Amino acid sequence: MQHLRNIGETGEVKKASAEDVRRRIDEVWERLQEQKRATTTTLKERLEIREE
Amino acid sequence: MPSDTHRADERRFLDERGSSASLAPNGLNPATIMEKAVRERIVDSYFWKEQCFGVNEADIVDRVVDHVSFIAGTYGDTQKPSPFLCLAFKLLQLGPDDSIIDTYLSYGGEKFKYLRALACFYVRLTRKAENVFGILEPFLEDKRKLRRRLRNGVKLTYVDEFVDELLTKDRVCATSLWQMPKREILEDLDLLEPRVSPLGDIEDLLDEEEGEGEGEGE
Amino acid sequence: KHWDDLMDEEEDVDTEDDKDPEAEYAAWKLRELKRIKREREAIEAREKEREEVERRRNLTEEERK
Numbered sequence: 001m002q003h004l005r006n007i008g009e010t011g012e013v014k015k016a017s018a019e020d021v022r023r024r025i026d027e028v029w030e031r032l033q034e035q036k037r038a039t040t041t042t043l044k045e046r047l048e049i050r051e052e
Numbered sequence: 053m054p055s056d057t058h059r060a061d062e063r064r065f066l067d068e069r070g071s072s073a074s075l076a077p078n079g080l081n082p083a084t085i086m087e088k089a090v091r092e093r094i095v096d097s098y099f100w101k102e103q104c105f106g107v108n109e110a111d112i113v114d115r116v117v118d119h120v121s122f123i124a125g126t127y128g129d130t131q132k133p134s135p136f137l138c139l140a141f142k143l144l145q146l147g148p149d150d151s152i153i154d155t156y157l158s159y160g161g162e163k164f165k166y167l168r169a170l171a172c173f174y175v176r177l178t179r180k181a182e183n184v185f186g187i188l189e190p191f192l193e194d195k196r197k198l199r200r201r202l203r204n205g206v207k208l209t210y211v212d213e214f215v216d217e218l219l220t221k222d223r224v225c226a227t228s229l230w231q232m233p234k235r236e237i238l239e240d241l242d243l244l245e246p247r248v249s250p251l252g253d254i255e256d257l258l259d260e261e262e263g264e265g266e267g268e269g270e
Numbered sequence: 271k272h273w274d275d276l277m278d279e280e281e282d283v284d285t286e287d288d289k290d291p292e293a294e295y296a297a298w299k300l301r302e303l304k305r306i307k308r309e310r311e312a313i314e315a316r317e318k319e320r321e322e323v324e325r326r327r328n329l330t331e332e333e334r335k
Binding site: 165192193195196197198199205206207208210212213216236249250251 | 285287
């Protein structure tokens with residue numbers, strides 16, 4: 001898990017900057033697009049199989 | 053020098069109640085903005101323990117996208133705090149600055165409507181009145197749909213409608229909103245310009261409506 | 271997961287955007303118009319109240335004379 005990696009022995013978590021937040025937004029967005037592509041592909045594959 | 057870390061848990065945040073630790077820009081103590089009973093429900097909740105420990109300003113984005121699918125305060129028979137409310141409480145603990153809030157609202161908000169809604173709620177709780185109006189009003193243009201969960205049942209709402217509630221209601225999502233001066237008072241003090249609707253001037257609009265009724269008009 | 275409990279499909283609402291942009295814009299325009307009218311009415315009501323206060327104050331001053 002992301003948050004477990006962030007926490008040191010001290011029970012503290014590093015503050016994020018606006019730049020970090022922006023980068024994270026891009027990462028999450030990219031992850032969602034990946035997932036969408038994956039779903040569409042499976043759907044397409046399934047349809048192709050059905051057509052055969 | 054301000055610290056470059058947050059406490060992973062909320063204990064110190066809540067212990068500092070009453071101290072002048074770090075007040076929100078509107079002068080309120082972030083630890084007491086939500087009511088005591090609600091705070092207790094939040095820190096007791098499974099979502100808080102599992103998903104809000106050791107979270108920083110960037111992790112908020114993940115949490116919203118993965119877990120916020122409706123707006124709510126507490127809901128259901130057990131008055132369970134919603135992930136939306138828990139994350140708002142986390143923001144109160146983190147106290148993100150204006151540049152981070154702007155990133156949530158604009159860059160993130162375009163992609164993720166619930167992130168915008170959450171940041172709007174947080175702005176209403178912590179910012180000065182003139183900034184609340186200035187920051188929130190542009191989102192009265194955001195017509196995207198939101199799911200709103202009530203004590204029993206679900207209702208369709210919109211970003212603009214939620215923002216309007218934040219600007220006009222006393223209580224939203226199990227939280228009493230601090231009383232802001234009226235917009236016109238802030239205008240008199242030159243803290244705000246009159247709001248111009250994206251639809252333009254109301255008189256023109258009404259004329260237009262009448263004109264339409266009369267056919268060609270003028 | 272415990273906190274992700276979904277609601278009954280039957281009572282759920284569809285929150286997908288841009289399915290019918292024109293209708294969505296029209297619905298938004300209606301909401302915005304209502305807000306503008308509400309604001310205008312509130313300002314008018316306050317104005318009236320102020321006038322009323324003013325009128326009464328003038329009355330008492332004249333009565334004092």
